[in-house]
Every structure is written in C-alpha cells, then in structure tokens.
Amino acid sequence: MKKAIHEKLKRLNADTANIYASLEEIPVEKLSDTAYGWSIIQVLSHLNSAEKASLKYMQKKMQAGEGMKNSGATNALRMWLCNGVLKSSLKWKAPSYVSKPASYSFEEIKSKWAETRASIEAFVDDFPEEWLNKLVYKHPMGGRQNLDRAVDSFVYHQIHHVHQINRIKKQLGV
Template sequence: MIPKREEQQLHRLNADLDQLFQQLDGYSDEQLNRQPSPETWSPLMVARHLMLAEAYSLQYIRKKLSFTDELPPAGIRSRLRSLVLEFYFGSPFKWKAPKAIGDSALLREAPYELGTIKSEWLEQRAQLRELLESFPAGRYREEVYKHPFVGRLSPTGLLRFFQGHFNRHSKQIRQRLA
C-alpha cells in the first residue's frame, strides 16, 4: 500500500501529465517536433527527456532491489538532497542532462510521435504505481534511488524529483508552443 503523502504526490504527477497531454493534443506531431533553434529541444524532445528520466529511475530502483534488500535509511541528508533538487528546479540554473537522456540520445531518436510518447509514458506511470505498491512500509524510509547529481533519495524524494523535473520542463514545453 502506498502511504497517503506519496499517493497524493503520485496523483498530482499523473494529473499534471494528463493536463500536459490535453495541451499537446491540440498540435500536430510536426508542430511538436519543431525545434526553435538547432541547440534547443522541440516540445516532444523535452517530453521524451522527461519520460526517459523517469524510466531510467525506475530501472535503477528495480536493479538495485534485485540484488539487495539492505538499503541505507533515509534521514536528514536524504531530505537535504531533496531540498537541493527543489531549489535547483525553482532556479534559473541549468545542469547538463546525463548522456542517456541528453542531446545525442534525443536527436538520434527524433522525430517523435505524441501518441507513442503518451502510451509509453502512461504505461510507465502504471509501472511506477505497481513498484510503489510493492514496497513494504519500511521501504519508504530508505534511500532507494540515486540521483545522478545529488545522490541518494527516498521514494518520497524520488517523487519530489519527478514533480520538480516535470514542472520545470513542462514550462519549457508551453513556452516553445507559445
């Protein structure tokens, strides 16, 4: 069972994703694949980046849990790492995306189809729910995920990362469609 706070976070993430898809449905794939400049991601490239970040995060957690049940407890350090991410997502600062979800990966796979991204992302969110539901209660007080820049986070920190990352990049998507 997912604890109430994490259930609310997951619900908000899914509601925000549904709202983004409703906005994107009003555009053609051609419009959504248009890059404002050669160095700037198209709206669908940004969406794909978000989706891949979540996919690789889930993949990491599954792999980690496949060979160990012993994880460090989430404490004040984990919470501080989560706060660093929240600060970053609210700031104008930029980090270069990890290679697997950055420029070369996104350009190599482009152009994208909204329908494909939508179905894959919704399936992925269903898998996230299944994973969170499979956790015993104590797992929510452990550092199950390692963010590439700030380090280990609890499941709550993971959901905060997903939300902050989504908010930052969905704003970029809307700006590129304006």
C-alpha cells in the first residue's frame, strides 16, 4: 500500500514540475500580479500551506496511535465525491478560514514547497503499515480519511488550482 502512496506522490511532484515549467517564461511581475484576485505565486503558496497544515495535523493525529478510528466505505465515498468536484473546473470562493496566502518570489515558493514535499515523503516512509487504514487526515469537505486518500486530496487540490492558474494566465495575457 505504501508503494501506491509513493506513486501518487511521484505523480504529484511531476504535476508540480509541469506547473513550474508552464510558469518559467512568465515575467516575475506577472506571477505576482493580484489584479484578478490571488496572484499565481499566492496560489502556489496556498497549495504549499494546505499541504503543510495537513502534514502537521497528521503528525499530531498520530499521537493517538491505535486510538485512531478505521476508515470505511462512507469515508471513501465522501472523498471520491470531493475529488470529483476538485478536478472539475468549477470555481468557488475560498472558505472564510483560508487566509490570504503569503507572497514569495517564484524561487522561494519552489524551495518552501520542496521542503514540505520532502517532509510528506518522510512522513509516509515512517508511517506504520498497520495504520494505513486509520483516519489520520481531516479534509475540510471530505471529512476524515486515511493516508492514501490524504495524498489523493493533495493531487486533486492541485488539479483544482491548476484550473485557477490557467484562468489567471489567460486574464494576464500570458
């Protein structure tokens, strides 16, 4: 099962590399332009912050050990529905608890996000096999989930924001 989770992390990292490649030729001032809401850099910062906060939650949740509940079909269904919405190009306002993301340079956010991803990979490496069905993660819309579906949510969250990045690029004329 961990092998499948690592494959999802590889896909996530490859998708992130594709995002970076699509932004390489865009002038810095355009990447930071907030004329149409969040800038592209702020979207990347949001993705990093969400993954970092999720990791922190999972690390804390691990302290419950065997006290964590097991995942079931209802949890899987909720996440499947949530991921379906996230991979669509539907647009909605960020929930009130999502603060305005920090602005960094393109290189800074790439570095910070790489650190977060390395921490997530280390977490997966150290995660006990016998707990893979435990509800270690809490998704804002999808509810409590196991580690495999947590990584799925990172994939689909990023897909959702790629739609946003593409809209911003189009508005900026790049």
